[in-house]
Amino acid sequence: MEILGSGAEATIYLETARGKRQVIKDRVRKTYRLPQLDDELRKTRTRREANILRKLPLPGPKLIDSDGKERIVMEFIDGTQAKLLLDKEVKLARTIGAQLARMHDAGIIHGDLTTSNMLVKDNTLYFIDFGLSFTSKEPEHKAVDIHLFRQALESKHYRVHERAFQEFLAGYRESRHADEVLARLAVVERRGRNKAKY
Ligand SMILES: Nc1ncnc2c1ncn2[C@@H]1O[C@H](COP(=O)(O)OP(=O)(O)OP(=O)(O)O)[C@@H](O)[C@H]1O
Ligand SMILES: [Mg+2]
Structure with a gap:
């Protein structure tokens, strides 16, 4: 697994599964936030992102999977x-x-x-x-x-x-x-x- 980037909120990995490249976006725990608030924020953002990817009527990465908490798996856009x-x-x-x-x-x-x-x-x-x-x-x-x-x-x-x-x-x-x-x-x-x- 290769790390594509680690932004303010998430770590982005690139992996190959069944011959296809996919991106894993992990919203990592932020220790400067209160744990409860941190869990809540990561969950809300992960769900928002998964929901939008599911219904986006224009070009964007297809949603492959999400745990509804901190992780999203999506199509890799080689751009x-x-x-x-x-x-x-x-x-x-x-x-x-x-x-x-x-x-x-x-x-x-x-x-x-x-x-x-x-x-x-x-x-x-x-x-x-x-x-x-x-x-x-x-x-x-x-x-x-x-x-x-x-x-x-x-x-x-x-x-x-x-x-x-x-x-x-x-x-x-x-x-x-x-x-x-x-x-x-x-x-x-x-x-x-x-x-x-x-
Ligand atoms: N599906 C994808 N295909 C190709 N590259 C991607 C994909 N998702 C993310 N990336 C690359 O990783 C970078 C960071 O991803 P993203 O913008 O989703 O996370 P972030 O800015 O860290 O998160 P957030 O703003 O939600 O805290 C992008 O700018 C892009 O270069
Ligand atoms: Mg970004």
């Missing part, structure tokens, strides 16, 4: 993190916008939209890392999702973030509810700026 591509390929942001439009139209909020949580394989964009996801049709929730993505662009892709966000918007306009959500985004961002003054 490249969007994070490593976006600076040279700003148009990728348009695809991100179009795919997010489909996800939001299906009533799914990602909750952690960064370019490390997207993989590109054969010109297809796959979303991953659904531990903070939930279902909602509220423009507010969709707008916050987009606002977090914009902040992620500003911090990880500062050289291209303005162009990238314009591309993203061009893609997102494919959503049936784009006008409503983008109007809400303006409200969310105004609120953010006002908060910063205090």
Whole structure:
């Protein structure tokens, strides 16, 4: 078994079972959290992620198995993190916008939209890392999702973030509810700026 990564929350292993490569995502115990709270958080995030993977109506890793507590087994996507591509390929942001439009139209909020949580394989964009996801049709929730993505662009892709966000918007306009959500985004961002003054 090979370790693919160990993020803030989870250790990601790659293994081969019955000739197929699969990913194991283990949400490891965090000793800085109270044990009970830690168990609860790991369980909620594991269940959220498994539930979304089960019903995701767009490209993403297929769920293979989950213990409903701390472990998820899913399909391995042999792709490249969007994070490593976006600076040279700003148009990728348009695809991100179009795919997010489909996800939001299906009533799914990602909750952690960064370019490390997207993989590109054969010109297809796959979303991953659904531990903070939930279902909602509220423009507010969709707008916050987009606002977090914009902040992620500003911090990880500062050289291209303005162009990238314009591309993203061009893609997102494919959503049936784009006008409503983008109007809400303006409200969310105004609120953010006002908060910063205090
Ligand atoms: N199904 C998969 N196929 C290929 N690579 C994956 C897959 N799942 C995760 N990875 C790789 O491992 C990295 C970390 O995975 P992920 O984002 O799910 O965990 P994390 O950020 O540590 O967890 P979390 O944000 O839930 O705490 C990803 O950025 C990606 O490079
Ligand atoms: Mg991640």
